[in-house]
């Protein structure tokens with residue numbers, strides 16, 4: 001007998017969270033482990049944002065606040081969308097949630113009927129398929145290969161749309177690949193989407209500000225305004241403002257969807273923390289100068305890691321355009337044998353081998369829906385990255 005609901009049988013716990021827990025436990029036991037699995041910047045939340053939170057506490061902003069966000073935060077988000085994305089959302093087209101993940105969860109719960117299909121280009125952020133399953137939808141995984149920079153093409157999209165398609169998930173820059181959709185690529189997807197009015201689009205822009213090489217960010221709702229009412233433009237403070245623990249995400253979408261999401265929120269979390277909301281107002285309205293500094297560090301680390309990984313036999317790595325992950329191929333490693341005589345059959349075996357032999361915690365590609373790859377986060381300092389790459393090299397050289 002079990003007390004657990006049937007619907008939970010379909011889903012698994014977040015793999016990335018799990019790997020971080022395992023790696024940190026090994027560390028706590030005194031093992032020398034380099035954790036390159038984290039999905040968060042290594043910088044502290046900037047001091048002006050922290051101060052806004054202290055001030056909010058002292059000013060007594062410690063009571064219930066509107067679930068959709070305080071008026072100050074709603075206005076800050078409205079101004080952000082207009083300034084950064086040229087998107088004009090009314091206040092009743094904006095909602096704040098307990099992180100970007102929670103926004104996705106509420107959006108799926110608010111819209112999916114059993115067996116509605118959600119097109120998820122792979123490699124994908126690990127939570128998308130499981131959130132869809134939890135909402136009783138059907139993930140339709142579309143493999144996007146390295147030679148298409150891991151991005152879905154207009155043809156692939158059209159070939160996978162059915163009458164049951166409810167959502168397309170888009171994530172740019174992407175976790176895990178760092179690939180960025182260009183304006184033209186989004187226009188091509190928009191051309192297809194305009195033909196299918198039943199399809200909503202989740203534009204997960206959470207890494208919007210972490211972009212390199214002077215590339216420009218585009219989001220679907222502004223590239224094709226005719227799709228704006230069908231787009232849910234998702235963003236949050238976790239990544240750009242180093243606020244992963246504050247748990248605050250937000251989105252702009254049609255009034256109908258926002259109101260449905262608000263209904264769920266009003267009967268579940270009520271709202272995210274009032275203190276986090278005050279901090280997010282400062283994040284969005286205050287100085288943005290640190291973003292440039294962070295990106296300078298990220299791009300240096302990216303170049304370092306890409307170049308070191310590409311010097312390892314059996315591994316090859318594209319240069320990502322944004323976010324703080326690399327997604328190297330380990331095709332040349334598959335089939336080799338460890339010094340202990342174990343065959344490396346897939347990327348999961350390779351990651352286990354790296355963890356056991358050299359204390360490197362990364363995430364295997366299968367978790368993101370495309371093998372044989374692995375994801376390393378370079379949101380850590382240069383010394384650790386150099387050490388990690390030389391350990392990976394050593395581990396690979398020991399394989400036969």
Ligand SMILES: Cc1ncc(COP(=O)(O)O)c(C=O)c1O
Nearest residue numbers: 039099100101125175236238249
């Ligand atoms: C692609 C993507 N979307 C959404 C999120 C959710 O971020 P949070 O819930 O911390 O705001 C993450 C976090 O890792 C992510 O990588």
